[in-house]
Amino acid sequence: MKEELLFHEGKAKLQIIKGDITEQDTEAIVNAANKKLAPGGGVAGAIHRAAGPDLWEECKKLGGCETGQAKISGGYRLKARYVIHTVGPVYNNTPQNARDLESCYMNSLHLAKKKGIRSVAFPAISTGIFGYPLEEAADISLRTVINFIQDNNLPEIVRFVLFGEKDYKVFTKAFQKIISSKDF
Ligand code: ADP
Numbered sequence: 001m002k003e004e005l006l007f008h009e010g011k012a013k014l015q016i017i018k019g020d021i022t023e024q025d026t027e028a029i030v031n032a033a034n035k036k037l038a039p040g041g042g043v044a045g046a047i048h049r050a051a052g053p054d055l056w057e058e059c060k061k062l063g064g065c066e067t068g069q070a071k072i073s074g075g076y077r078l079k080a081r082y083v084i085h086t087v088g089p090v091y092n093n094t095p096q097n098a099r100d101l102e103s104c105y106m107n108s109l110h111l112a113k114k115k116g117i118r119s120v121a122f123p124a125i126s127t128g129i130f131g132y133p134l135e136e137a138a139d140i141s142l143r144t145v146i147n148f149i150q151d152n153n154l155p156e157i158v159r160f161v162l163f164g165e166k167d168y169k170v171f172t173k174a175f176q177k178i179i180s181s182k183d184f
Contacts, residue, residue, distance in 0.1 A: 006175055012149040014142075015159040016175060018168040022050035025079045026119035026159055028072075030108050032126065033085040035064050037071065042128040047083060051076040055083065068103030070111045082117060084108045088126030091133070098140050101126055105144040112155055119157035124167055134167060138174035146184050 007014040021029050021043055032043040037059035039048035048055055058073045062085075065071045070086040086108045089100035104125050112120050124141065126132035145158050162168040178184050 006172075007146060007149075007179065009149050010153040011156055012152070012154050013157055014145055014149060015157060016168070016171050017159060017161055018163075018165065019161045020046070020163070021121055021123045021161045022046050022078060024121040024159065024161060026121040026157060027080060027117045028082040028084050028112055028115075028120045029075070029078065029080040030120060030122045030125070031083050031085045032123050032128065032130075033065060033087050035066065035087055037062055037065055037073075037085050043123045047078070051078045051083065059085070068100040068107065070104070070107040072111055072115065080121070082115070084111055084120070086125065088130050088132065091126060091131040097132065098136075101132065101137060101140050102144045105141055106148060109145070109148045109152075109155070109158070113152060118155050119159070120155050121159040121161050123161055123163070124171070127167070134170045135174065138171045139178065142171070142175050142178055143184055146178065150184075 031047045034040050039045055054076045062071045065087045067087050067089055070084055073083050075081050075083050086104040088104050089097045127134050127137045162171050
């Protein structure tokens with residue numbers, strides 16, 4: 001597994017890797033969920049398949065999830081003990097999209113903090129079926145996580161898991177741009 005330590009603040013560090021979110025050994029993985037928290041396509045489908053049917057049984061009882069909010073469940077057959085489900089915005093090129101995407105990361109990280117979770121892996125929320133342009137999403141996602149770990153000095157690991165080479169390159173490039181501008 002190609003892994004890079006890219007940023008750290010006290011005990012907290014941010015990693016960007018190429019890989020599959022369902023295979024991560026972090027304490028929690030984040031699901032780019034739909035409002036019903038149901039199995040579907042993309043990340044949600046892959047997570048539900050890997051976790052097994054008990055995940056959907058638990059999700060049914062969580063009462064759904066609004067855009068930008070986050071809910072937590074067990075991880076069942078996954079290596080991760082927890083799944084944090086967050087619903088990204090469906091991209092329609094309005095300023096609200098960025099606020100909602102930021103809320104996804106903030107609310108997921110606050111939930112992890114509340115539960116004492118020390119390591120969290122995120123996919124690139126909203127950049128698949130929900131259509132968020134990757135460059136813009138990478139900038140918002142990385143800035144939000146950097147700000148959170150600077151303010152909180154935790155979790156110990158936040159790992160962005162990008163599914164393909166192109167997505168990985170866009171994220172690492174966006175990261176380098178943010179760090180070199182020192183504007184975060
Ligand atoms: P959304 O509906 O929020 O757009 P998707 O699941 O369609 O969510 O996709 C979000 C991102 O996750 C996309 O960039 C997609 O390529 C990527 N992705 C899909 N499957 C996986 C996986 N198993 N691990 C990590 N990333 C994945």
